[in-house]
Each structure stands twice: as structure tokens, then as C-alpha cells.
Amino acid sequence: MSEFQHGFSISIQRTGDERVLLAMHARGKLEHQDYETLVPMLESAIAGMQHPKIDVLMDLRELEGWEIRAAWDDLKLGLKHGRQFNRVAIVGNKSWQETASKIGSWFIGGEARFFEDRAPALAWLQETA
DSSP: OOOOOOEEEEEEEEETTTEEEEEEEEEEEEOHHHHHHHHHHHHHHHTTOSSOEEEEEEEEEEEEEEOHHHHHHHHHHHHHHGGGEEEEEEEOSSHHHHHHHHHHGGGSSSEEEEESSHHHHHHHHHSOO
16 A cells, blocks of 8 residues: 655745745645644744745646645635745646646746756756846
């Protein structure tokens, strides 16, 4: 019997007083509990910042999708913190992921781009923005 794995691997790095790099690797079908872990971590990282700028490196190559409640959690995260997202680099390998990244960009104040490889995505995030 194999165990079903889902969720995020998360790395958060603060750079200076107003910048955060959130690197995430999503696996399986995301659930509400995954966002109950992610959101407090992100909010803790930006706590005390007056004008945080959040850059995101999101690897979706192992993502299968979201349960309905998790999709709602994702939307709420975008609505609450969307203006704080500076650049979102989405790494994926499926056409629906590219489409989802375009739709997701409507809910953020910054720029989102889709990449098929991690290296150019990270290079784009590291450009001065």
C-alpha cells in the first residue's frame, strides 16, 4: 500500500526590511490543511514589514490540483496579500498550469510568469524589480 503525498515544501528568505522570497514545491492534490500551514508561515515572515514585497518561486511540476476548499484558500490568499506579491515565477509542465498562472496573475499587484525550467525562473526573480 503506497502513501498518498500532498502539500508544500516551503522555504522563506527575508532580504532586508521589505523583501521576502517564498520558494514552494507543491505535490499531489492540495488540501485545506496545506494552506493552514502555509498562510501563517507567510504572514509571520512579513510581520512588522510596512510595505512587504513578496517574490515567489512556485514549482508545480508534481501538482495534481486542489480540492475545492484549498482552491478557495488559494484565492483568499491572493485577495488578502495580492498587492504584496512582486514577482511570481511558476515552474510547471502542463498547459493547465500555464493557464492557471495567467488567471492567478489577475489577483496580484505584481507580475507573474510561467516557466518550464527552474533556472530561468529563479534568474527572473533575481533581476532587480
